[in-house]
Amino acid sequence: MTPTDDPMASLLPTCKKALDTFISSPTSAFTVFRTIAGPAPSAAAACRARTLFILDSSFNPPQVAHLTLATTALASRDLARYPRPHRLLLLFASHNADKQPAPAAFEHRLAMMTLFAEDMAARIAETRPGYVAGGDRAAVEMWQPVPIDVGVTSRPYYNDKTAAIEATGTYASSGPGPKHVHLVGYDTFVRIFTARYAAEHEPPFSALDDFMARHGLRITLRAGEDYGDEAAQRGFLERLRRGEMEEDGGRREWAERIEMVDEDKEAVDVSSTDVRKAVQRRDWKVVDKLCTARVARWIREKGLYSESESKIS
Secondary structure (H helix, E strand, C coil): CCHHHCCCCCHHHHHHHHHHHHHHCCCCCEEEEEEECCCCCCCHHHHHCCEEEEEECCCCCCCHHHHHHHHHHHCCCCCCCCCCCEEEEEEEECCCCCCCCCCCCHHHHHHHHHHHHHHHHHHHHHCHHHHCHHHCHHHHHCCCCCCEEEEEECCCCHHHHHHHHHHHCCCCCCCCCCEEEEEEEHHHHHHHCCHHHHCCCCCHHHHHHHHHHHCEEEEECCCCHHHCCHHHHHHHHHHHHCCCCHHHCCCHHHHHHEEEECCCHHHHCCCHHHHHHHHHCCCHHHHHHHCCHHHHHHHHHHCCCCCCHHHCC
């Protein structure tokens, strides 16, 4: 295959151009770079989405924990909580774009997000009966792929990101826009509801008022001694439900907008650091296990993460 025959060959310059355009605009807060497996959000059909799942990460690189967080949510049959049609947004924050990113440049991360979305869409299509409520023949015949958007925001916090998405009107419709559901692991959930991380607000959790009034979180429990057992992790949410965070502005009714699940928490315990360390060891079998096929190929062919992170300034 020659470079001109390979669709991956043009991906990096396309990503760099898109990022440069976004970053250079002083008013840009959110944009969709590309849509996989469905209509772009500018199309009228996109407005039918009622639930927008948001997977927000540095994607450095995308790996199986990201895949698990997304696919288990898309497979959920809890239609009352997450009404269809669904849409997925892979979201990358460029708010530190004035600094030299390490260990992978932002355009590489955007490229890997695109390849990751393509791999995810292919996997969902292969198992499509499981992603339709009931899996019956009529439903399978009516199955449509879940659109996956690759987006960039300049905002650092969840509430600000949601506000930026809504302000652009990207997912606007004649009625209310879709409910945003951020997909996170338990460790991220704890950071969101730790008062010192929002100390600039008084009370701290008042920063989440607008977000939690209309949107929600889907928390996947994590394995490992660092996080405690399942009872301890679920107990953190119960503290919010019992009103034990009210002094810091955490409203007990928010607990109804937070779902906590234990689906494949071993897979969620994988980190992007694990991938980078495997690359440094040149352990490509581990890289192939922890990343989707297109992402693993990109890392190897582009020589990403080959230098020890301790040597990166």
